[in-house]
Amino acid sequence: MISRPDEKVTRLTTKSEAGTKKIGAQLGHSLKPGDTVCLYGGLGSGKTVFTKGIASALGIPEADVTSASFLLVAEHPGRVPLYHADLYRIEDPAQIDFLGLEEYPAMGGITVIEWAERLPEDFDGCTHKVRIGIVRGRQREIIIERAHEL
């Protein structure tokens, strides 16, 4: 288990892509429909890798989860659907309003938002905040915070 109900923040380190995926999968198994996981961390930190782990826990082939090209929100059917948003290409914060991210939790799936740093300051929809930091080489520090008591 990566977190106990009485622990709001969990800190982990990984030394491989596979390790990051595994932590994503463990979190994925604990998620409920309507949850929104906000991912923070720079380019190449492992946000998409982490999302692949979440996807695998939902019965979605991890190969289906890719870095965003033109799509800002990719929808993947699964045991629970996954809505994968990537705000990297957002140029104007007003564009985020058009994504309707607030509407996703009501659609019965799990939402994952990469580059959550770009969310408007007043966005309060993250049920989980995951911060991935590059320590050195392949080592990553992953801090998982449950943002709301549900």
Ligand SMILES: Nc1ncnc2c1ncn2[C@@H]1O[C@H](COP(=O)(O)OP(=O)(O)O)[C@@H](O)[C@H]1O
């Ligand atoms: N421990 C690790 N966890 C995740 N990715 C790692 C790790 N070590 C090396 N990598 C590499 O870092 C890159 C992470 O890419 P990606 O998940 O697309 O990053 P982001 O979505 O944060 O920009 C991949 O090329 C992956 O192989």
Ligand SMILES: [Mg+2]
């Ligand atoms: Mg990415």
